[in-house]
Amino acid sequence: MEPALPCAACPLRPLPDFKPVTPTELASIYDAKVGQRLCAAGATILAEGQVATRVYTLLKGWAFRFKTLEDGRRQILNFLLPGDLLGLQGELHAALPHGVEALTPVNLCAFGSDALPRFFSRHPSIALDITWLSAHEERLVDDVVLTVGRRTAMERVAALLVHLYKRAASAGLIETSGIQLPLTQMHIADALGLSVVHTNRVLQRLRKGGFIRLEDQRLSIGDLQAMRRVGRYWEEPAPRRPLL
Amino acid sequence: MEPALPCAACPLRPLPDFKPVTPTELASIYDAKVGQRLCAAGATILAEGQVATRVYTLLKGWAFRFKTLEDGRRQILNFLLPGDLLGLQGELHAALPHGVEALTPVNLCAFGSDALPRFFSRHPSIALDITWLSAHEERLVDDVVLTVGRRTAMERVAALLVHLYKRAASAGLIETSGIQLPLTQMHIADALGLSVVHTNRVLQRLRKGGFIRLEDQRLSIGDLQAMRRVGRYWEEPAPRRPLL
DNA sequence: GTGGATCATTATCCCAGGTTAATGACGCCG
DNA sequence: CGGCGTCATTAACCTGGGATAATGATCCAC
Incomplete structure (x- = not known):
């Protein structure tokens, strides 16, 4: 583990979406x-069922949380982008009920094992921020349940792409006309409860309809409103979020 | 709103599953x-999008959280049983991103609007319990995502019934050979991302296979292990949970 | 006791999306 | 260079579960 980077020089904190x-x-x-923990793309950050976990803030890179059935079917629960907290479930429960895997090379800010109790006993405002982040992640997962349970395949893909586009923007990852989308179609399928083949069909339709450009892991969306309509996806304006 | 019942005489707290x-x-x-808030069966406890919410502990009865698409498709996010905390999302975010509806007559313990900040600044252990409850609910929703995204209809129904059976037991609701299950087939369908008709087909199969008895809102499961196998559903042993 | 809810149940029909398989395009390693 | 693994893409085929509709059974309210 690398020595901890100074928080005063944090590249994330100045972004307008952070409190x-x-x-x-x-x-x-x-x-x-x-300290900082570095993981390679594709590496397991936290293993499903792992007992002693640590809490991290994702500083750089993309990751995802997932669960698997014993026969190998995998479901991605949500994606993690810079600023997201991870490992809280493992800290509070006995074992981590899900795995976490890196999509890109990842840089994590690691907290000591006594950080949580210390924040709660000495820094109530930070403790409240932690609870806020936990409740916020639940909100995201609630959305996933709605998507996977009640949206059609086309709606699911559109909603996911808009969602990730906005989150990447919030984390300062917008580049000229688009974002880097470090997912294979299998990731998209596993996040939406679809098969890879059908995910591909839907992406083709979105491309041919002129809704998205997606090649070489770069995504751009011509008309966000149109995509929202396709996905029946409207989020409430997000308040500024805390960052640990 | 009724005056608050004395917590010292709480009927829930002595149960073995509470910390x-x-x-x-x-x-x-x-x-x-x-104070206590009473709601009739079928009543809206908290409206989707409602702005100022309060935090409650569910003392008695069943409820559920849900989200809807503007065309009416509804997805149940999870069920609420005695001991569950609700309204936290509304307290922490601007508006409540989901609705909460009563399945049976319900009795809620209501907290004052300053309860949360007060707990966090003066009672760190209770603040940590609140965070634990929030993380725990997220764990439940994570399971729902796996179920709805990757399990077959048969697996979904079996997993849900086992899950609710265990939770009812944990809340002290086991009666002679079974539990009261105050759901219509539409609720089950909306919780699992299925249609009512297909939910009925699956329930018939489970009945004819001798896995469950379900009539008149009473559910009993002959062989829990067998049902778990059908649903590919195994939870980790639950630690004692806090109660507010 | 009769019209109208709501809910469970079944049958019929059919399609959205799964499964399998084949083909290419890359990138990597020896 | 040639072999191999990963991904994207398409085609062909098929099935799990959706949609619609009809029938009852209760349980009201009037």
């Missing part, structure tokens, strides 16, 4: 960090 | 309660 912190809070957060 | 509390904690919890 400002007081200098005291920032110091406590930095204080609780024990 | 013990210190007298101090119990006093603080009781202190934060502002």
